[in-house]
Amino acid sequence: MPRKKTKLLQAPRGTYDILPEDQIYWERVFRVVKELANDYGFEKIDTPIIEDTELFIKGTGQTTDIVEKQMYTLKTKGGSSLTLRPEGTPGIIRAYLQNGLFNLPQPLKLFYFGPMFRHEHPQAGRFRQFYQFGFETIGGTEPVLDVQILQLFLHILKDLGLKKIGVQINSLGCPKCRPAFRRALIDYYKNKKQKICPDCERRLKINPLRLLDCKEEKCQPIKVGAPLFLDYLCQECHNHFKSVLEFLDELEMPYFLNNHLVRGLDYYTKTVFEVWFDEKKDEASQAPLALGAGGRYDDLVKQLGGKATPAVGMAAGIERIIALMKEQEVKISPRLAPKVFLVQLGELGQRKVLKLFEELHQANISVAESISKPSIKSQLKIADRLGSKFSLILGQQEALDGSVIIRDMESGVQETLPKDRVINELKKRLAKK
RNA sequence: GUGGCCAUAGCUUAGUGGUAAAGCGUCGGAUUGUGGCUCCGAUGACGAGGGUUCGAUUCCCUCUGGCCACCCCA
Numbered sequence: 001m002p003r004k005k006t007k008l009l010q011a012p013r014g015t016y017d018i019l020p021e022d023q024i025y026w027e028r029v030f031r032v033v034k035e036l037a038n039d040y041g042f043e044k045i046d047t048p049i050i051e052d053t054e055l056f057i058k059g060t061g062q063t064t065d066i067v068e069k070q071m072y073t074l075k076t077k078g079g080s081s082l083t084l085r086p087e088g089t090p091g092i093i094r095a096y097l098q099n100g101l102f103n104l105p106q107p108l109k110l111f112y113f114g115p116m117f118r119h120e121h122p123q124a125g126r127f128r129q130f131y132q133f134g135f136e137t138i139g140g141t142e143p144v145l146d147v148q149i150l151q152l153f154l155h156i157l158k159d160l161g162l163k164k165i166g167v168q169i170n171s172l173g174c175p176k177c178r179p180a181f182r183r184a185l186i187d188y189y190k191n192k193k194q195k196i197c198p199d200c201e202r203r204l205k206i207n208p209l210r211l212l213d214c215k216e217e218k219c220q221p222i223k224v225g226a227p228l229f230l231d232y233l234c235q236e237c238h239n240h241f242k243s244v245l246e247f248l249d250e251l252e253m254p255y256f257l258n259n260h261l262v263r264g265l266d267y268y269t270k271t272v273f274e275v276w277f278d279e280k281k282d283e284a285s286q287a288p289l290a291l292g293a294g295g296r297y298d299d300l301v302k303q304l305g306g307k308a309t310p311a312v313g314m315a316a317g318i319e320r321i322i323a324l325m326k327e328q329e330v331k332i333s334p335r336l337a338p339k340v341f342l343v344q345l346g347e348l349g350q351r352k353v354l355k356l357f358e359e360l361h362q363a364n365i366s367v368a369e370s371i372s373k374p375s376i377k378s379q380l381k382i383a384d385r386l387g388s389k390f391s392l393i394l395g396q397q398e399a400l401d402g403s404v405i406i407r408d409m410e411s412g413v414q415e416t417l418p419k420d421r422v423i424n425e426l427k428k429r430l431a432k433k
Numbered sequence: 434g435u436g437g438c439c440a441u442a443g444c445u446u447a448g449u450g451g452u453a454a455a456g457c458g459u460c461g462g463a464u465u466g467u468g469g470c471u472c473c474g475a476u477g478a479c480g481a482g483g484g485u486u487c488g489a490u491u492c493c494c495u496c497u498g499g500c501c502a503c504c505c506c507a
Binding site: 007008010011013064065066069070087116118120121122123124125126127130131132134199210215216263264274289290291292293315316317318319320321343345346375376377378379380381382383384385391393395396397405407409412414 | 434435460461462466467468469480481497498499500501502503504505506507
């Protein structure tokens, strides 16, 4: 415990500790993600937490908020600039190119799990160091690949016990058709400047697509009349999107076609989607945070110096998923209770008990101890709290005549046995329980 | 980055311009080496720094952190 004079240090803003009591959630998420990802043919990849700053400027996009104002960037002693990764995809593509993974059978399906860093104003479900898992399918144009990633993610959420999950989906077109839509949008808003909010005025100049997801009441009537991307998609994008929706229908996966859905990263093309906790499954619902989001990025690999290679992927926020698991009171089986608890008394007993611990462990009997506690009382108390079936008591007396007391924690009945018979006796009794 | 609300023991809360109370938790004890129930005891806090004041946990300011709304996002 800290004394008064010493200044208490806190975890930096927006970071937090994952305490032992929370680990069961993290382990559960990790296990489900890993098992299902493997079932769907995704292989795990780990990339560094720091990368060349240039990777994110080129990859995530110079004009994105993430790159413009949220990166933790540091200068090395050698004078190069490194950045704590704000998202996973650029690092994966870098690894794909650097390691020649394009020589493996394509499309290559990868998944990852790890911390990301963004300098943001923290709130519930929003951190400066936060964990994501994500999937990338690199080297395939087929719409079915877009859908498979969504299917996998929903499968994961379902297996984690989460209910009321909604999907929103849209198409952002490609470099061929997007400019035309962008122009139409600007033309439409240009003469309505007086009627929109200041943020939208700014968006009109910097990032017109963002006009579409303004939540300001003032802007809603104007938004309603705005041009729809759907009407501007080129034939290829149109067909792709249509096909994606058909696959979703085939899967009987409910979704909300949200023509106003835009994503924050520059590299998205064609399909984009977000997955929410969401009862109403519509745009106006109250759900504040997306659990996961993603889309197709057919130009990123080329932008990072590779051959033109289509790809699609997504990322999910683990803190948000766990928060929802807690909110929905998803039951998680706690760690299994140790079958046997070792109680030691006196120096002699303490000495013998270490050996016994090892022997039980080798006999594959789960065992716990409280080797530093002096009183039998407190040790039995812990045994009780842990839910052990039996306690083995080894004190001065037992140490001297080579015996051990075996105590049934349920009935309180106990018996003294020669030490070398204990393990067999335990096995016998545990089999009956 | 902007605006608002908040900050009392490990947790959940009470309270006051004269340094604080409770429940849960933790640790210990209730006759010699025996858990669960009960009882008793101990432990432990006014986030940090300034200012106003005879005196501040209480009022003011700054910082730190949390929450909320924007921005944006997982």
